[in-house]
Amino acid sequence: MKIIVCVKQVPDTTEVKIDKKTNTLIREGVPSILNPDDANALEEALALKEKYDDVKVTVLSMGPPQADVMLRECLAMGADEAILLSDRAFGGSDTWATSNALAAAIRKIGEYDIIFAGRQAIDGDTAQVGPQISEKLGIPQITYVEKMELLGDKVRVQRQLEDGYEVIEASMPILLTAVKELNEPRHMYIDKIFDAYEKEIPILTINDVDITTAEVGLKASPTRVFRSFTPEVKGQGVILEGTEKEVAAKLVNEFKHAHII
Numbered sequence: 001m002k003i004i005v006c007v008k009q010v011p012d013t014t015e016v017k018i019d020k021k022t023n024t025l026i027r028e029g030v031p032s033i034l035n036p037d038d039a040n041a042l043e044e045a046l047a048l049k050e051k052y053d054d055v056k057v058t059v060l061s062m063g064p065p066q067a068d069v070m071l072r073e074c075l076a077m078g079a080d081e082a083i084l085l086s087d088r089a090f091g092g093s094d095t096w097a098t099s100n101a102l103a104a105a106i107r108k109i110g111e112y113d114i115i116f117a118g119r120q121a122i123d124g125d126t127a128q129v130g131p132q133i134s135e136k137l138g139i140p141q142i143t144y145v146e147k148m149e150l151l152g153d154k155v156r157v158q159r160q161l162e163d164g165y166e167v168i169e170a171s172m173p174i175l176l177t178a179v180k181e182l183n184e185p186r187h188m189y190i191d192k193i194f195d196a197y198e199k200e201i202p203i204l205t206i207n208d209v210d211i212t213t214a215e216v217g218l219k220a221s222p223t224r225v226f227r228s229f230t231p232e233v234k235g236q237g238v239i240l241e242g243t244e245k246e247v248a249a250k251l252v253n254e255f256k257h258a259h260i261i
């Protein structure tokens with residue numbers, strides 16, 4: 001069985017802070033990490049590899065050359081192969097263009113039974129790339145996967161809903177997007193770290209996949225970021241004084257005033 005896991009390198013947004021004087025994001029020293037949901041997607045693929053014979057796990061990322069480090073991390077966790085899709089022509093892609101490029105790379109890889117993606121990337125935060133890849137490849141998709149098992153050539157998954165879950169069976173090939181409840185991602189294996197740094201990671205450029213500049217990059221993207229800004233820092237908190245009853249009444253009043261209740 002062949003599994004492709006789409007992995008994105010993202011800034012660790014939990015480390016991003018706001019400069020209170022200039023109201024801008026402080027990006028210096030913010031580490032780049034494997035997107036958390038993608039770590040869950042990779043973990044599930046690796047667990048299948050351990051459970052069944054003959055499972056090959058390929059990780060695929062579109063990004064700048066620095067994404068190489070994250071891909072080696074995935075190899076050190078146990079992935080068999082890593083591929084980096086990298087070209088200036090892909091820069092500035094919105095989700096439509098990103099999914100065009102990733103779908104073209106997947107077509108180039110050719111064989112797959114399961115494509116895993118994370119539910120959402122913590123920087124772009126759109127949760128659109130996974131579903132768009134499945135549309136472009138013409139395969140079914142199940143998003144928000146919190147449990148899964150293989151049943152012959154089918155998958156049975158538990159899909160997270162806001163107030164419960166649904167159990168869905170579908171045939172492969174299929175695209176699944178993982179949520180953090182799916183599993184606990186493993187750490188890198190020490191011995192595999194050495195191997196990971198010796199492995200060659202092929203870089204695919206726009207010339208290596210069946211796609212043109214009309215489908216990728218900033219110009220081809222149907223959406224544009226018109227303006228971006230840092231949200232205003234919240235003002236100081238207020239400490240309410242009085243007896244428990246008085247504080248409770250004041251709190252309810254404040255909430256009503258702010259239309260929270």
Ligand SMILES: Cc1cc2nc3c(=O)[nH]c(=O)nc-3n(C[C@H](O)[C@H](O)[C@H](O)COP(=O)(O)OP(=O)(O)OC[C@H]3O[C@@H](n4cnc5c(N)ncnc54)[C@H](O)[C@@H]3O)c2cc1C
Nearest residue numbers: 006062092094095098117118120121124125126127128129
């Ligand atoms: C309107 C708009 C304009 C934008 N303009 C720019 C721009 O000018 N420059 C710029 O750099 N970015 C830009 N972006 C961000 C860029 O589109 C997104 O980073 C990218 O399309 C992925 O979307 P996302 O981060 O929301 O991923 P999501 O859809 O939240 O990601 C879901 C999953 O898809 C997979 N995935 C997503 N991206 C990749 C990837 N690159 N490689 C492998 N797997 C991946 C991962 O498995 C991930 O968990 C823009 C976004 C928007 C909405």
